[in-house]
Amino acid sequence: MENLQKLIRYYFNYSVIKDALPFLLKGAVLTIKFSFIAEFFGVIFGLILAIMKISKIKVFKYPSIAYIEFFRGTPLLMQIMFAYYALPYIGINLSGFFAGLLALSLNSAAYIAEIFRAGIESIERGQIEASRSLGMNFFQTMRYIVLPQALRRVTPPLTNDFIILLKDSSLLSVIAVVELLRAAKEIATWKVNPSTYTAAAFIYLLITLPLSQLVHYLERRYKIID
Amino acid sequence: MIKVVNLHKKFGDLHVLKGINLKLRKSEVLVLIGPSGSGKSTFLRCLNLLEEATFGKIFIEGVEITKPGIDVNKVRQKIGIVFQLFNLFPHLTALGNVSLAPQKVLKMSKKDAEHSAKEMLNKVGLSDKINSFPAQLSGGQKQRVAIARALAMNPDIMLFDEVTSALDPELIKGVLDVMKSLALSGMTMVVVTHEMGFAREAGDRMIFMDDGIIMEENTPENMFNNPQNPRTKKFLEAIL
Ligand SMILES: Nc1ncnc2c1ncn2[C@@H]1O[C@H](COP(=O)(O)OP(=O)(O)O)[C@@H](O)[C@H]1O
Numbered sequence: 223m224e225n226l227q228k229l230i231r232y233y234f235n236y237s238v239i240k241d242a243l244p245f246l247l248k249g250a251v252l253t254i255k256f257s258f259i260a261e262f263f264g265v266i267f268g269l270i271l272a273i274m275k276i277s278k279i280k281v282f283k284y285p286s287i288a289y290i291e292f293f294r295g296t297p298l299l300m301q302i303m304f305a306y307y308a309l310p311y312i313g314i315n316l317s318g319f320f321a322g323l324l325a326l327s328l329n330s331a332a333y334i335a336e337i338f339r340a341g342i343e344s345i346e347r348g349q350i351e352a353s354r355s356l357g358m359n360f361f362q363t364m365r366y367i368v369l370p371q372a373l374r375r376v377t378p379p380l381t382n383d384f385i386i387l388l389k390d391s392s393l394l395s396v397i398a399v400v401e402l403l404r405a406a407k408e409i410a411t412w413k414v415n416p417s418t419y420t421a422a423a424f425i426y427l428l429i430t431l432p433l434s435q436l437v438h439y440l441e442r443r444y445k446i447i448d
Numbered sequence: 449m450i451k452v453v454n455l456h457k458k459f460g461d462l463h464v465l466k467g468i469n470l471k472l473r474k475s476e477v478l479v480l481i482g483p484s485g486s487g488k489s490t491f492l493r494c495l496n497l498l499e500e501a502t503f504g505k506i507f508i509e510g511v512e513i514t515k516p517g518i519d520v521n522k523v524r525q526k527i528g529i530v531f532q533l534f535n536l537f538p539h540l541t542a543l544g545n546v547s548l549a550p551q552k553v554l555k556m557s558k559k560d561a562e563h564s565a566k567e568m569l570n571k572v573g574l575s576d577k578i579n580s581f582p583a584q585l586s587g588g589q590k591q592r593v594a595i596a597r598a599l600a601m602n603p604d605i606m607l608f609d610e611v612t613s614a615l616d617p618e619l620i621k622g623v624l625d626v627m628k629s630l631a632l633s634g635m636t637m638v639v640v641t642h643e644m645g646f647a648r649e650a651g652d653r654m655i656f657m658d659d660g661i662i663m664e665e666n667t668p669e670n671m672f673n674n675p676q677n678p679r680t681k682k683f684l685e686a687i688l
């Protein structure tokens with residue numbers, strides 16, 4: 223009984239959460255903003271990487287493979303810390319926000335590249351052959367035939383990836399970016415009460431739930447069309 | 449118009465075409481028959497460079513298209529191909545399917561491309577389907593859109609690879625009619641088909657291919673009534 227009371231006092235403390243809410247929401251806005259920007263660059267760069275990896279030209283293909291393996295094979299936290307603490311030594315001084323943006327964009331590009339690659343490769347060979355047989359070149363075929371079809375198929379996995387990115391952005395708290403988790407941490411330290419973490423977790427859930435519902439909806443819809 | 453000299457194609461160790469020699473005059477309609485796996489599709493695909501010949505040469509109007517460094521997109525513009533499984537672009541309407549390549553490759557304006565696409569679709573009897581997506585069309589209609597799409601590039605040569613074999617019997621006639629009128633209009637055509645009616649009516653010459661080799665070349669009449677090669681005979685008996 224006493225333990226339960228403690229649990230409620232430390233982790234579900236209403237007055238602490240209520241006071242912290244404006245600050246937490248500010249952190250949440252930053253989290254969302256940041257995630258959208260990182261996803262935006264990740265999609266553009268990921269698409270380029272995917273096309274490089276699919277191409278038969280070695281100077282495109284192999285650097286892309288190496289890049290993807292590197293960023294998927296090393297911890298994101300280390301990539302973030304490297305961008306923030308190590309880059310200044312070669313003259314690149316980035317604020318926490320931009321160092322984090324760099325690391326997360328480059329990292330998510332690697333995952334997004336694989337999503338695009340799978341989407342592009344899922345387009346039947348016959349589509350590409352029909353396009354090429356009409357005299358359209360590789361890029362025209364990609365632009366007008368393959369990508370419009372692939373884009374539909376990758377929307378659900380891409381949204382999934384965005385959910386992961388959104389949660390991963392909490393790693394920015396280690397380089398002093400006051401996103402949602404960092405906001406929770408600062409108040410928790412100040413009030414000596416970790417209830418703000420509970421609130422932050424709940425806010426993450428509020429953001430991601432609609433997104434995962436969207437994934438389910440899209441998956442069902444494309445199943446009907448295909 | 450087309451000259452093929454000692455054409456070989458290998459897929460790894462698999463020797464699919466073993467020295468094809470062939471000449472085709474302008475406006476000639478060549479019908480190609482042969483058992484499944486004999487290399488008919490591979491041969492057509494070599495003609496428009498969807499497959500690269502392993503050995504041998506192909507000339508179109510005196511120009512060697514098998515030379516390394518040739519502009520394959522230019523060559524393909526002049527050689528239309530229609531596939532067994534249509535391969536229509538599912539995200540585009542019939543009009544979009546037909547008018548896309550003329551815009552992107554021939555740099556026609558959207559208005560001009562759509563205008564001539566409508567004429568093409570009209571020619572194949574689909575003027576009421578221009579805004580339909582492939583999923584809303586029957587197999588026969590899809591195949592006619594595919595023919596219109598190839599014709600929209602204004603090719604000199606048309607290749608047909610078993611274009612009716614995936615169709616329900618009642619839909620075959622519409623497609624064959626389009627092909628017959630195309631033959632009458634003077635198009636140079638290479639047609640892989642087992643529709644013997646079409647071969648008799650529209651074909652100028654027939655080739656029986658087996659195991660990557662041209663076994664017999666004959667007029668349609670003689671091919672059916674008086675085949676020279678025992679393997680031709682056996683094959684025709686099996687399919688007729
Ligand atoms: N891309 C390819 N890779 C490997 N083998 C192939 C490929 N395309 C065709 N083949 C093989 O070549 C042979 C001839 O095929 P194809 O030209 O499609 O014959 P047909 O059209 O007369 O039925 C078959 O054994 C087939 O498996």
Ligand SMILES: [Mg+2]
Nearest residue numbers: 488489490610
């Ligand atoms: Mg075939």
